[in-house]
Amino acid sequence: MQFKDESALIKALIQGSDAAFAQLIRQHQSTMVSLARSIAGDTFADDIVQEAWVSVYSNIAKFEGRSSLKTWLFRIVSNIATTRLRKESRKTSLDQLDGETPGSYLDSANFREDGHWKNPVATWRTESPDELLAEQQLKECIKKTLNRLPETQRTVFLLKEIEQVAFEEICELLNISAANVRVLLHRARLQLMQMISRYQETGSC
Amino acid sequence: MLNCKQVASLASDYLDNNSTTKLNWKIRMHLMMCSHCRRFYRQLKVTNKVARSALSEPSNDNIDELLQRIKESAKK
Ligand SMILES: [Zn+2]
Numbered sequence: 427m428q429f430k431d432e433s434a435l436i437k438a439l440i441q442g443s444d445a446a447f448a449q450l451i452r453q454h455q456s457t458m459v460s461l462a463r464s465i466a467g468d469t470f471a472d473d474i475v476q477e478a479w480v481s482v483y484s485n486i487a488k489f490e491g492r493s494s495l496k497t498w499l500f501r502i503v504s505n506i507a508t509t510r511l512r513k514e515s516r517k518t519s520l521d522q523l524d525g526e527t528p529g530s531y532l533d534s535a536n537f538r539e540d541g542h543w544k545n546p547v548a549t550w551r552t553e554s555p556d557e558l559l560a561e562q563q564l565k566e567c568i569k570k571t572l573n574r575l576p577e578t579q580r581t582v583f584l585l586k587e588i589e590q591v592a593f594e595e596i597c598e599l600l601n602i603s604a605a606n607v608r609v610l611l612h613r614a615r616l617q618l619m620q621m622i623s624r625y626q627e628t629g630s631c
Numbered sequence: 632m633l634n635c636k637q638v639a640s641l642a643s644d645y646l647d648n649n650s651t652t653k654l655n656w657k658i659r660m661h662l663m664m665c666s667h668c669r670r671f672y673r674q675l676k677v678t679n680k681v682a683r684s685a686l687s688e689p690s691n692d693n694i695d696e697l698l699q700r701i702k703e704s705a706k707k
Contacts, residue, residue, distance in 0.1 A: 558677070568681070
């Protein structure tokens with residue numbers, strides 16, 4: 427990355443630096459697309475994000491720094507997507523928040539009647555993050571698994587873990603409750619964990 | 632006392648420090664006594680860490696093309 431701190435990046439953006447803008451896109455584009463999809467659905471997501479970038483490009487001089495730059499970006503996406511959603515009067519579902527996913531770790535079948543493990547999770551050949559990250563194939567599997575997650579689960583995971591956005595802000599961006607954000611984040615992690623487990627057993631995902 | 636199913640459901644809240652002090656304590660007690668849940672929680676933590684680094688490598692696809700499109704639309 428060329429611009430390490432945010433004030434240097436903002437300054438370069440205001441001066442119209444292509445490199446600065448490219449860096450901003452590279453850092454946040456996937457989260458923005460995911461966020462737009464969660465709110466307004468697949469069809470409009472790319473349009474919404476493009477509109478958001480145009481707005482950022484034209485209005486960067488007015489950015490007042492009351493929030494962080496990325497929070498500002500995500501709010502723009504969220505606003506455009508919400509407006510678009512109203513216009514098209516479509517409804518997005520919240521990735522079936524109720525009930526448990528069969529086959530997941532939290533499936534009742536994995537527990538005895540008293541709530542203790544009937545089928546405890548399998549041991550891993552390694553629990554070392556460094557060893558796991560040394561495997562290129564696993565990294566590909568992680569990307570693939572993330573892309574297959576229900577839209578809002580993926581968005582919550584990206585906002586929380588990659589963009590490090592605060593819980594309250596995630597609630598506002600997606601217009602969902604804190605309890606729901608926590609459930610979605612937990613599900614996303616469990617899906618990834620299940621894939622890593624499978625990968626440890628079979629060598630593929 | 633919490634059972635394993637409850638601990639497994641609350642594991643992310645525990646990881647993110649999102650549970651109340653009292654609940655936190657109950658989860659900690661359970662983890663001290665239950666090796667299955669300890670393993671579950673360890674794997675969850677490792678998963679989060681590994682996924683976070685694997686996904687932090689930003690992509691390079693079509694950035695320049697996108698940038699051109701944005702600039703053109705902004706001029707209009
Ligand atoms: Zn247990």
